[in-house]
Amino acid sequence: MSDxxxxxxxxxxxxxxSIDGDLSAMRSIVQAVHEHLLKTQWDxxxxxxxxxxxEEALTNALRHGHGGDTxxxxxxxxKISADAxxxxxxxxxxxxxxxxxxDPTADENLTIASGRGLALMRAFMSExxxxxxxxxxxxxxxxxxxxxx
Numbered sequence: 065m066s067d068x069x070x071x072x073x074x075x076x077x078x079x080x081x082s083i084d085g086d087l088s089a090m091r092s093i094v095q096a097v098h099e100h101l102l103k104t105q106w107d108x109x110x111x112x113x114x115x116x117x118x119e120e121a122l123t124n125a126l127r128h129g130h131g132g133d134t135x136x137x138x139x140x141x142x143k144i145s146a147d148a149x150x151x152x153x154x155x156x157x158x159x160x161x162x163x164x165x166x167d168p169t170a171d172e173n174l175t176i177a178s179g180r181g182l183a184l185m186r187a188f189m190s191e192x193x194x195x196x197x198x199x200x201x202x203x204x205x206x207x208x209x210x211x212x213x
Contacts, residue, residue: 075104077144085126085134094118097142097151105146106207113188114149114205120181121153121201129157129199148190149205159198 077100083089094115101111122138130136141152165182186192190206 075146077104077142079140079142081140081142082137083140084137085130085132090119090122090126090138093140094122097144100144101149104144106144106149110149110205110207114151117185117189117192117203117205118151118153120185121151121203124181124201125153125155125157125199128160129155131157147207151203152200154200157199159196159200160194161198162194 079096081093083093097118098111098115101114102108106114118140122140125138126132126134130138136156138156139152139154141150143150162182166176167183169183182192185201185203188205189203190209191202191204193202194200195202
């Protein structure tokens with residue numbers, strides 16, 4: 065796991081990691097982000113939302129993007145300021161088309177597991193963008209706003 069840090073002006077906390085698919089490395093990163101949020105001006109609801117969205121994004125990168133191949137790197141960028149939290153997770157997989165992911169709340173999809181992670185990210189973050197070809201997901205949570213704006 066490699067980690068780089070930078071501090072811009074003001075109270076911006078920026079980190080970038082490149083990790084293999086090791087679950088303990090993923091947990092360590094999620095924990096570091098969560099702990100930083102709790103130490104700053106972000107409340108528990110925001111810290112929970114970010115933790116859940118980040119866990120889902122990293123898990124999806126390993127499971128779907130890399131097909132479970134733990135040797136492929138997953139890159140994560142995190143920027144936390146007083147006003148917003150930005151997360152970018154990039155895997156080495158072929159990507160996916162988000163419009164083809166089934167809506168897990170539709171009656172016909174209630175018994176399938178597909179699509180729940182993306183739906184959770186969208187529910188808890190202000191914005192979720194999947195960049196073509198679909199192997200990079202960017203998420204933002206604005207201060208005081210939980211869920212889509």
